[in-house]
Amino acid sequence: MTKPPMLTAQQALDHLISNAQVVSDSERVPMQAALGRVLAEDVKSLVDVPPQDNTSMDGYAVRTADTAIPGNVLVIAQRIPAGSMGTPLHAGSAARIFTGAPIPSGADAVVMQEDCVIPDGASDQVQINIAPSAGQWIRRQGEDLSVGKTALSAGILLRPQELGVAASAGLTHLNVKRRVKVAAFFTGDELALPGEPLKPGGIYNSNRDTLLACLRSLGCEATDLGIVPDRLDATREALRKASKDHDLIITSGGVSVGEEDHIKPAVSAEGRLDLWQIAIKPGKPLAFGAVRKSSEPQDGEAWFIGLPGNPVSSFVTFLLFVRPFILKLQGRDVKPMQSYFMRADFDWLKADRRNEFLRVKVNAEGGLELFPNQSSGVLTSASWGDGLVDCPPGQPVKKGDLVKYIPFDALLT
Secondary structure, three states: OOOOOOEOHHHHHHHHHHHOOOOOOEEEEEHHHOOOOEEOOOEEOOOOEOOOOEEOOOEEEEOHHHOOOOOEEEEEEEEEOOOOOOOOOOOOEEEEEOOOOEOOOOOOEEEEHHHEEOOOOOOOEEEEOOOOOOOOOEEOOOOOEOOOOEEEOOOOEOOHHHHHHHHHOOOOEEEEEOOOEEEEEEEOOOEEOOOOOOOOOOEEOHHHHHHHHHHHHOOOEEEEEEEEOOOHHHHHHHHHHHHOOOOEEEEEOOOOOOOOOOHHHHHHHHEEEEEEEEOEEOOOEEEEEEEEOOOOHHHOEEEEEEEOOOHHHHHHHHHHHHHHHHHHHHOOOOOOOOOEEEEEOOOEOOOOOOEEEEEEEEOOOOEEEEOOOOOOOOOHHHHHOOEEEEEOOOOOEOOOOEEEEEEHHHHOO
């Protein structure tokens, strides 16, 4: 039987994204609990920002009619610090004013203090040494936000600057999407947790800490279901447990076709499954499907993604496929991976027929260095590196070539 052709990375990602459904539940949280959450509804400003015309500089509020000729001397009629209101400004006078203070009526410009001089022995006068234009150094009422204007749009990730915008708009609480709930378990009788003694042939489970950290960095509520024995019944039981209260189940290992790889029959028995061969390196096998939450159809399903067991393969396929899938569940825009063309300071002459993702570091000369061992089992390559080079199928790389560089920072936030 002829094997079906391997999917490209883009084909696999398109399939995942087209199936992901945004979490519908939301909750109202205080402002300082909203950091890193996804906004569930548009935020409209309760006030004008700024609430009135104010100065963006320390200086003097003036009438341009009085300052058309540089060097005019005006009487300092009042002093207006931020947080206080001045009185109307009359002809021939100026107001000493400080950043953020409201512009007094009658004034139509601010001259910064560096362009002014206090005449000798005349503390109540100021010489204006420039001819200001109308509106100079004045921030207009509502120029940032006006009452009822949308300040923040639903679906955005709330960073510190978004919380600042919401606060300036008068909000104390925000409606945010509930966290996506993800359960993770790991298959393999060879696996042990750090701190446990290693049996002959055993290895420590690095994927657990890597993947759980990735999930939490995306703002997920992550549940660790531990290491599951290489048995079909144990795998099915773990899937049933994980499906109850989670939106997504992630596993690592067991998605190949060996006799001890039980993910395919287990997910098929508890739900439905697509098992793909993807034309990428590292990370060829990937499983996608869903697990029933109960025997009742109305209870729905939990999504399932099965990742390879090799640590670099697991990490890279999480970044390429699981991360954008979770972003879609959260209701965020799924944008193309951020990438840059940078100079390769290495040779990679044995091009693979698959799309390769090479671990690289930015060097002091602004080029990319290659980690010498690109094996899918060498996780130190990801720790050493700053990102990945997206190397198309069959395309060798020579020193000096421009290559597509994807920084880890863009994939882990």
